[in-house]
Amino acid sequence: MINGPPSDRGGRALAVPRPPTAPKLMNRNSLGPYRIEKRLAAGGMAEVFVAHREGPHGFQKRVALKRILPQHARDPEFVGMFIDEARLAARLAHPGIVQVFDFGEHGGSLFMAMEMVExxxxxxxxxxxxxxxxxxxxxxxxxxxxxxxxxxxxxxxxxxxxxxxxxxxxxxxxxxxxxxxxxxxxxxxxxxxxxxxxxxxxxxxxxxxxxxxxxxxxxxxxxxxxxxxxxxxxxxxxxxxxxxxxxxxxxxxxxxxxxxxxxxxxxxxxxxxxxxxxxxxxxxxxxxxxxxxxxxxxxxxxxxxxxxxxxxxxxxxxxxxxxxxxx
Structure with a gap:
């Protein structure tokens, strides 16, 4: 648990991202620009969906869509960890690491679109x-x-x-x-x-x-x-x-x-x-x-x-x- 503002080892206050507003009820079929196909898995901090994004001329990209769980959407620690994960994952470009394509917020919920590994x-x-x-x-x-x-x-x-x-x-x-x-x-x-x-x-x-x-x-x-x-x-x-x-x-x-x-x-x-x-x-x-x-x-x-x-x-x-x- 965080007691008071978090600080680094030198005692300096660290900036914690402001939590999103309380999540609205998610459209069962979409999250931001992505259409949900099914729920794939859930963990302690997030859940993962199979989804796809559609574009003009029949373009379609299938992704694994990871969303921070609604009960954690206003918890500064969980929000900070989720943002850190997205920022770090965006740096990683290696065939042996699952790629992150997109990061966003919809209805008060943060999400990231990742490579779908079949x-x-x-x-x-x-x-x-x-x-x-x-x-x-x-x-x-x-x-x-x-x-x-x-x-x-x-x-x-x-x-x-x-x-x-x-x-x-x-x-x-x-x-x-x-x-x-x-x-x-x-x-x-x-x-x-x-x-x-x-x-x-x-x-x-x-x-x-x-x-x-x-x-x-x-x-x-x-x-x-x-x-x-x-x-x-x-x-x-x-x-x-x-x-x-x-x-x-x-x-x-x-x-x-x-x-x-x-x-x-x-x-x-x-x-x-x-x-x-x-x-x-x-x-x-x-x-x-x-x-x-x-x-x-x-x-x-x-x-x-x-x-x-x-x-x-x-x-x-x-x-x-x-x-x-x-x-």
């Missing part, structure tokens, strides 16, 4: 393979991790117009936030709790942010996080694709947090006997408790590409994923 998520893929008592094939899993690592490497090293590092940390790398298109390519989405040099004040409030089971040890204990935190959580996603079960268990919240803090890899040791040694070494590198000892996202991307090449899997991952998604 396909599934790594989370749904994991549920599918687990239901068949299978795991994601090695080549497909390494391909997803390689593309995600390349996307993170781009974000982590992005600079502003003056050449200064933005110091972006996603902080929510998880199966739900890795989309898979129908061609078998991975795209990172949802920078809603991302931290960067220009927005850190809104998310450094002492709260643990991230999804349970997909946090780094430093996140769990409330320490400062940097780009190496994203590398740890991407390692978690890769490991879970290879064992088809939660890496840190499904127990009580506190038990899961303690396992993350202690980097308890019991599940990986028990269920990962089939994982090749070179891949196991990569995972162990990602899971170093000391962030300084972990690879950067770029180093991880290069290492994954080398493993794929050695195994003759380079370029085969997309087709394998596409076949899996046809189930």
């Amino acid at each position: 396909g599934t998520t790594v989370g749904r893929l994991l549920r599918t393979v687990a239901s068949h008592r299978e795991t994601v094939p090695l080549g497909a899993a390494l391909h997803v991790a390689h593309e995600a690592a390349a996307a993170l490497a781009y974000a982590h090293t992005l600079r502003d117009e003056s050449g200064h590092p933005l110091n972006i940390v996603h902080r929510d790398v998880s199966p739900a936030n890795l989309l898979l298109d129908r061609q078998g390519h991975a795209k990172l989405t949802d920078f809603g709790i991302a931290r960067c040099r220009t927005t850190a004040q809104r998310t450094d409030d002492g709260h643990i942010r991230g999804k349970l089971g997909y946090m780094s040890p430093e996140q769990v204990v409330g320490d400062e996080v940097d780009a190496k935190s994203d590398v740890f959580t991407l390692g978690v996603v890769l490991a879970e694709m290879l064992v088809a079960e939660p890496l840190f268990g499904t127990g009580a919240d506190l038990d899961v947090l303690l396992q993350i803090r202690n980097v308890d890899l019991t599940v990986l040791r028990r269920a990962g006997g089939h994982i090749p040694k070179d891949v196991t070494r990569l995972l162990q590198w990602c899971f170093e408790r000391d962030p300084e000892k972990r690879p950067t996202a770029r180093q991880l991307s290069y290492a994954l590409r080398e493993v794929l090449a050695r195994r003759g899997e380079l370029g085969r991952g997309p087709q394998e994923l596409a076949r899996l998604m046809e189930r």
Whole structure:
């Protein structure tokens, strides 16, 4: 919670965007210039619709339309975070990151129009393979991790117009936030709790942010996080694709947090006997408790590409994923 006006670490007052006016009842079929087709998903801060924008001469663009939830439309913290997400996402131009095309306000509700990724998520893929008592094939899993690592490497090293590092940390790398298109390519989405040099004040409030089971040890204990935190959580996603079960268990919240803090890899040791040694070494590198000892996202991307090449899997991952998604 914010008690009084927020300030930076030097005690200077920070400008918080004025919340929109109370949201009016949204036209069920439209939001601004976009026509709503259906509701796709909802989270703690926003909901997402499938929508399209029409133009002259039969022009039509299908998008994923993300709208801040009505109950949060007048909350300065949520409004500020939503605006920060849109501003940050607008800077990101990479094939492995979901693009943002538009940002606006309609009837008191803020929204952003994003690239519509036709396909599934790594989370749904994991549920599918687990239901068949299978795991994601090695080549497909390494391909997803390689593309995600390349996307993170781009974000982590992005600079502003003056050449200064933005110091972006996603902080929510998880199966739900890795989309898979129908061609078998991975795209990172949802920078809603991302931290960067220009927005850190809104998310450094002492709260643990991230999804349970997909946090780094430093996140769990409330320490400062940097780009190496994203590398740890991407390692978690890769490991879970290879064992088809939660890496840190499904127990009580506190038990899961303690396992993350202690980097308890019991599940990986028990269920990962089939994982090749070179891949196991990569995972162990990602899971170093000391962030300084972990690879950067770029180093991880290069290492994954080398493993794929050695195994003759380079370029085969997309087709394998596409076949899996046809189930």
